Amino acid sequence: MTATVAATKALVVCDGAGRTFGSGPTAIVAIHGVTCRIEPGQRVALTGPSGSGKSTLLHLMAGLDHPTVGSITWPAIGSRMQLRPGPVAVIFQGPSLLPALDVVENVALPLVLAGADDDDARRRAHIALERLDLDSLGSSLPDELSGGQAQRVAVARALAGSPRLILADEPTGQLDRATGRQVIDTMLDASTHSGAALLVTTHDDTVAENLDERWRMVDGCIVPDMTAVPGGEATCSA
Ligand code: ADP
Ligand code: MG
Secondary structure, three states, X not given: OOOOOOOOOOOEEXXXXXXXXXXXXHOEEEEEEEEEEEOOOOEEEEEOOOOOOHHHHHHHHOOOOOOOEEEEEEOOOEOHHHOOOOOEEEEOOOOXXXXXXXXXXXXXXXXXXXXXXXXXXXXXXXXHHHHOOOHHHOOOOHHHOOHHHHHHHHHHHHHHOOOOEEEEEOOOOOOOHHHXXXXXXXXXXXXXXXXXXXXXXXOOHHHHOOOOEEEEEEOOEEEOOOOOOOOOOOXXXX
């Protein structure tokens, strides 16, 4: 364990990062000063009970939210503005596909937003879908998909931009165990294939067991976990 970390070529570095919602007597400290880093290719399960701060920390790492104390940096990527679309992909727990677009259009959309022309975006969307054996669903609308299929399409959408870091917030939370297993396998295969680092929040131990290491959150801190791989550097300084 180390109390501070040097900003080398990690994908994301949290240095005493905390997040408090509100102020005064009703303030909620969701995250205390967390110090951790994710290196290229690292695959981490972030576990802990509901309300322990997993989503808040993931949102901070994704640059979707700002810490109220401490700092978050992305040394291997650049500034917050450079995170998306591209280097950092986020997968959410619930439905996230746009209902009016078919599967190919949903997967292609972030690429178009990143400046790709339509043909190139569609071509790359097809490649991502093929890699996950989802190409037969290309012209389906989200309403026509099962929960597991929709979540795997969301994984394909995340991969289409060739991310270096995939942040998945309870990606299996609304799926039955077998379907959840398929989604986790898909993410692990994708990370093995592309070398992308992976942080998956979950309160399901059977999901966490599939990742290389485990960080455990309790009351807004990352605490030592006896099952974690030795050498993990996540700490909480508050
Ligand atoms: P987890 O993902 O582990 O269930 P969260 O990060 O969602 O935990 O929440 C951590 C704490 O922060 C909880 O007490 C939650 O109620 C609170 N919280 C999260 N988001 C907000 C918000 N936007 N406004 C106020 N409180 C919030
Ligand atoms: Mg959550």
